[in-house]
Amino acid sequence: MSGSGQRVLNLLRKMIIDGEFPAGERLAEIPTAERLGVSRMPVRMAFRALEQEGLLIRLGARGFTVKQMTADDLAGAVEVRGVLEGLAARQAAERGIPTGIREVLLSCLEQGDQLFAKGYVCEEDLAEYHDINKRFHQAIIDASNNMAIAEALARNEHLPFASVSSLAVDRNDLALEYRRFNFAHMQHHTVVDALLSGQGARAEMIMREHANATLRYAHLFGSAPRDGLKIIQ
Structure with a gap:
């Protein structure tokens, strides 16, 4: 993953930890990219990585949702x-x-x-x-x-x-x-x-x-x- 992609991944991961994206919230590429001020590609890659890490759950074509964690x-x-x-x-x-x-x-x-x-x-x-x-x-x-x-x-x-x-x-x-x-x-x-x-x-x-x-x-x-x-x- 590129340096910019890694930064987006780290930022999204921390936002999930800190509760800025609470459990159950739906995340989609375009609004998330706009919120972070980046293009869709690093957000797309970050979503896939966070799904693999167990932080996000795929909702098919409707994006992802934040997994409930304790x-x-x-x-x-x-x-x-x-x-x-x-x-x-x-x-x-x-x-x-x-x-x-x-x-x-x-x-x-x-x-x-x-x-x-x-x-x-x-x-x-x-x-x-x-x-x-x-x-x-x-x-x-x-x-x-x-x-x-x-x-x-x-x-x-x-x-x-x-x-x-x-x-x-x-x-x-x-x-x-x-x-x-x-x-x-x-x-x-x-x-x-x-x-x-x-x-x-x-x-x-x-x-x-x-x-x-x-x-x-x-x-x-x-x-x-x-x-x-x-x-x-």
Whole structure:
């Protein structure tokens, strides 16, 4: 997805989280594009992505409707992902990390370090980190060499905010977003250390914590999100 498409996706996702598009509201391309001041194409692509994430329900030719969600729904979906990715990390550490995947993981760490080194982030940085994050998590799944985990994660991704791609960004508080995303990146460093050291139990624990951390520790970032939730994955 292009940078502009990713920005529209992030914005719509956050509007759903914040209740600007309440559960049951019907969304159509043209009025949504006009409201956001963008063309129909990025809105169309965002709707499809949000349907895959479980946030929207297709109404055929009549557009989409916002799915009803509760705080328990969000927390449960993220916790399931944490269990699956934790298992993948443990098995990867116990099997040993192949050279190619090791290089991917270290490259993701290096790129993230460069991104956060300046002490702040802009929207373009967060779009770049979105891609880094996806590659990092996929590398761990690949290293587990367990298709059952990959298939279970694929099914789980249809639940709201269970996908590693589901990043909700507050464009109005990028200082907060710097703290959140940098925290997640530091967790990436710790899990790579465990993976390369062959510490399976530790790698599993870190990945489970990584999935749940910002659900439980929103106060660390100086924010009190709606319903106590602030999603970053």
